[in-house]
Amino acid sequence: MSIKTDRRALLRGAAFTGAVGAIGGCERFQIRSVAANPSTDIDPKITTRSIAEAEKLQGISFSAAERGMMLDDIENRLTTLAGLRLMDMPNGLAPAMVFNPKLPRKKISSQKNRLSLPLISRALPENEADIAYASVNELGHWLRNGSLTSAQLTDLYLRRITKHNGELNAFITITEGLAREQAAKADVDFSNGRDRGPLHGIPYGLKDLADTKGILTSWGATPFKDRIPDSDAEVTRKLRLAGAVLLGKTACGAIAYGDQWFGARTRNPWNSDEGSSGSSAGSASAVAAGLCGFAIGTETLGSIISPSERCGTTGLRPTFGRVSRAGFMALCWSLDKVGPICRTVEDNAAVLSAINGYDADDPGAARVGFTYEPLDLLQMTVGYVPEWFEEGDESDRKALEALRSLGITLKEFPWPEIDLSALSEIVQVEAAAAFSDLTLTDRDDELAWQAKEAWPNSWRAARFVSAVDYIQIDRLRRRVMEAMNSAFDGFDALIGPHFAGGALLATNATGHPQLALRAGFSQRPTVSLFDEPIQKQTFKAPRGVSLWSDLFEERKIIAIGAALEKTLGVQDARPPAFS
Known part of the structure; x- marks a missing residue:
């Protein structure tokens, strides 16, 4: 196995085992993982069955051949995501895409202060x-x-x-x-x-x-x-x-x-x-x-x-x-x-x-x-x-x-x-990103409110909203x-x-x-x-x-x-x- 492959495997493992401290000496946080919850009986290995089960969370369905074809892509994405999660992103770091309420041809009347x-x-x-x-x-x-x-x-x-x-x-x-x-x-x-x-x-x-x-x-x-x-x-x-x-x-x-x-x-x-x-x-x-x-x-x-x-x-x-x-x-x-x-x-x-x-x-x-x-x-x-x-x-x-x-x-x-209902997901997803560290390090457990409607649960669920x-x-x-x-x-x-x-x-x-x-x-x-x-x-x-x-x-x-x-x-x- 090449050095590149070793690094990829380590990064992918970090996404599931919390072994991020071994990467570049980074000990900023330990990622929430299956291994951090040893009482579960979930196999940490990604398989086509994993994809099939995940499809239920997205309301979609693929064939067995299609699942097999995308397996490597998913593993590579997990490698990328594991590295992304190690980056320091303070709360004030805004996304590159900025919302503008003004439509392209919208005229805004001039106002003096x-x-x-x-x-x-x-x-x-x-x-x-x-x-x-x-x-x-x-x-x-x-x-x-x-x-x-x-x-x-x-x-x-x-x-x-x-x-x-x-x-x-x-x-x-x-x-x-x-x-x-x-x-x-x-x-x-x-x-x-x-x-x-x-x-x-x-x-x-x-x-x-x-x-x-x-x-x-x-x-x-x-x-x-x-x-x-x-x-x-x-x-x-x-x-x-x-x-x-x-x-x-x-x-x-x-x-x-x-x-x-x-x-x-x-x-x-x-x-x-x-x-x-x-x-x-x-x-x-x-x-x-x-x-x-x-x-x-x-x-x-x-x-x-x-x-x-x-x-x-x-x-x-x-x-x-x-x-x-x-x-x-x-x-x-x-x-x-x-x-x-x-x-x-x-x-x-x-x-x-x-x-x-x-x-x-x-x-x-x-x-x-x-x-x-x-x-x-x-x-x-x-x-x-x-x-x-x-x-x-x-x-x-x-x-x-x-x-x-x-x-x-x-x-x-x-x-x-x-139908406006889907717009509420904007808050859930962006908030989950703004406070990703709390979810990944289990520090969301420190928040006083832990009900179904509260942030910790919403942030976890938001991770299953697809980018698409x-x-x-x-x-x-x-x-x-x-x-x-x-x-x-x-x-x-x-x-x-x-x-x-x-x-x-x-x-x-x-x-x-x-x-x-x-x-x-x-x-x-x-x-x-x-x-x-x-x-x-x-x-x-x-x-x-x-x-x-x-x-x-x-x-x-x-x-x-x-x-x-x-x-x-x-x-x-x-x-x-x-x-």
Whole structure:
């Protein structure tokens, strides 16, 4: 046997026996293998029978002759894969293929970086809770007219965090010293006439997926609970330059899934018997409980929208590529987005104006400005799908009628009739690749959540999605992009229940923005992460509705959403235990 053959055999063996330490002296990890599970009776040798059994996992069938012919090719691929698995691929290393939501002939309207928010006339309240629950625009007004200092506001939020975080588990790390330092600097800036913009002096929470230099960034997961980065995420840097005050790192479900992190489950302020949903669990919980002025969340497939529904906040998932993800944990490179979670709709415009912008360190970043200023709603056309509202609840229907009362033209939206279910595999496969090391080294066992629906099981199953089928899923994604592009022709926005008709999955895959805002309340029982009732007793729970727009047209859904919020008149209600 030649040296080349020996090496190939060794590499192939490594894929099954975990003997990777013998290759080039590499001892980075031991690959999960049959040999690592000696109780199994599976023959580690690849045979035509192995191929026949594997065909069942792919829903295909070959003849005996065809299996025999491909045996050498499969062995060679295993050799290649074993070597590939030895390569160091840090989480921030993005694939060479980069998703672009813009179709080749799609025209994106030019926007200048300009922000126009309503003038504030309300005087500073005497009650601390009234200050804590104020909008970003109101807080900024009081800071600028000298009614309030950033140091006072920061102290107020830190006191509330001290009082309530033990019940909510909304923060993993509280950066008290840094917050006081940044607040003092903001006050000096104001006294010297320097104004950094709408977030200057406003305390906020940052989801613990965003790197903060010298500050714990744990991704909510046991394997990374001591992780301290040596640089800031681009959004962290932009918020610092905008003068915002970092109160701490908000909790997220471990590796961006759910509301269970390595220390606890993050709770819903409206009902602390249930989780706040995920994965931007801490950001939504903290904003809803008045523990910060605003927060930053991320979404891959519902992680801003879902906790905003559960906690009654307003969350904006921007167009894919509008906000840099550099320095954020990567879960799914072609789906991940960063966006704000706030208490009022227009606060989202203030935050987006600060974090928007091209970044060369994010391969998917777009070069598009952000304009927000008054728009003529009477000239707008909003689409709706009648079936969605027939199947929804009274809050959904009231939101639709409130929109109609504003004089906005409502028309039936031509929602694409396409089976979208395969698109969910994008998250499963890319996440399995992003955290391949945890699967191959058995460190996925360290994650607190080990249910059938949890990451460890999903990542293992994702390894049986073929590359060929994954490309077909990507082609389906392009078909959905084309269909959505056509559907939005002639419409400024689409309104509907958050999860109706597969809209959340479809628009995440196409990159379209989504705004979730509070529409009302309902009486419902305490529910699980997957909305399954776990108690018979009911409580008053917030209900939301969503607005979608065409790519990079967040200004439209924010303007429509702000008017809708005012008309509905339910935004000022607070969780009783935290008011």
